[in-house]
Amino acid sequence: MALYHRQLPMKLLLVALGAVLLSSGAPVLAAPLPPIGGNGDPHMTGLQGEKFDWHGYPGESFCMISDSNIQINTHLIGQDGVTYFDAFALLYKIGDSVHEVSFQLNQDVPSDDDANFGIELDGRPLAPDAFTGRSACDNFGPLRVFASPDAGIELSMAEENGFAVVLVVEGLANMTITTDNHDLPTGKHLDWAINWIHATSEVHGVLGQTFQPSRADVIAAAMKVNGPQMQAAEVVEGSDDEYRTSSLLAPDCARSRFGTNPDSPTERVGHVATLRRLLSFVEGTNVFPITIKNAGCASGASAACNFA
Numbered sequence: 001m002a003l004y005h006r007q008l009p010m011k012l013l014l015v016a017l018g019a020v021l022l023s024s025g026a027p028v029l030a031a032p033l034p035p036i037g038g039n040g041d042p043h044m045t046g047l048q049g050e051k052f053d054w055h056g057y058p059g060e061s062f063c064m065i066s067d068s069n070i071q072i073n074t075h076l077i078g079q080d081g082v083t084y085f086d087a088f089a090l091l092y093k094i095g096d097s098v099h100e101v102s103f104q105l106n107q108d109v110p111s112d113d114d115a116n117f118g119i120e121l122d123g124r125p126l127a128p129d130a131f132t133g134r135s136a137c138d139n140f141g142p143l144r145v146f147a148s149p150d151a152g153i154e155l156s157m158a159e160e161n162g163f164a165v166v167l168v169v170e171g172l173a174n175m176t177i178t179t180d181n182h183d184l185p186t187g188k189h190l191d192w193a194i195n196w197i198h199a200t201s202e203v204h205g206v207l208g209q210t211f212q213p214s215r216a217d218v219i220a221a222a223m224k225v226n227g228p229q230m231q232a233a234e235v236v237e238g239s240d241d242e243y244r245t246s247s248l249l250a251p252d253c254a255r256s257r258f259g260t261n262p263d264s265p266t267e268r269v270g271h272v273a274t275l276r277r278l279l280s281f282v283e284g285t286n287v288f289p290i291t292i293k294n295a296g297c298a299s300g301a302s303a304a305c306n307f308a
Helices: 213-226
Strands: 012-016 019-021 027-029 036-039 043-045 051-053 061-066 070-079 082-094 097-105 117-121 124-126 133-135 143-148 153-158 165-169 173-182 187-199 279-282
Touching: 070 187, 082 165, 082 173, 082 187, 097 153, 097 187, 117 153
Parallel strands: none
Antiparallel strands: 012 187, 012 279, 019 027, 036 043, 036 187, 043 051, 061 070, 070 082, 082 097, 097 117, 117 124, 133 143, 143 153, 153 165, 165 173, 173 187
């Protein structure tokens, strides 16, 4: 699969780490920032490196990023006001087809066990022996790879253990899911980081709203005064209930954008904002993702593992 060279039939917001795509198409490197995503109990990092703690409710699922062609949901565990991610789901559209992939931590095995994650693609479990491909990419050592051209997805995990998974969806996203331990109570949780993602200007969700131009401007102004550490209320619009979904795989949070028309009149097109991260609106038919140094790896056939 040509994961890094697919032309996309819509106008997109391209979000990636450490680069800015100017209207000329030339990449300009910027200072590296912490990965966009969520980790720990949970600590969130937004588009411009803003940090905020967001907790949700244990035992519930929430939409982290919701856009016309992609949605990320997570499930929380915890107690006494402390929560952690224990499951992650990605819903995505390729053409007229909707696909879903989910990761559920298995608390009964060590983090380096092959069964660390219970993985399902379109409702079918993926056993470790389904990862029959190989890659020499060494972010986590040699990788074994599962690829589904029909679903436009590649999943890679370390050759030696199931501690981490790199997920690449054709033309839409590249992200890394890892495992860490915690106390209160003792257990393990998953962390997730976005290496690059395509989204429109209408994107929403607990984290996705930090990609919106209007929200990004407000957050940037606040960061100039207070620095990168922010309160969740300064970043997240509305209440936690507005981001709750009925299940891990449901795109039904009140702020959902999944399945909407990306070419709506409200979309801001042609805007280029040179933030510290990439935030670039460009005309849609010739948009390509930028592969940058910390963008992770997929299979040897399609990954860019030799970074400059």
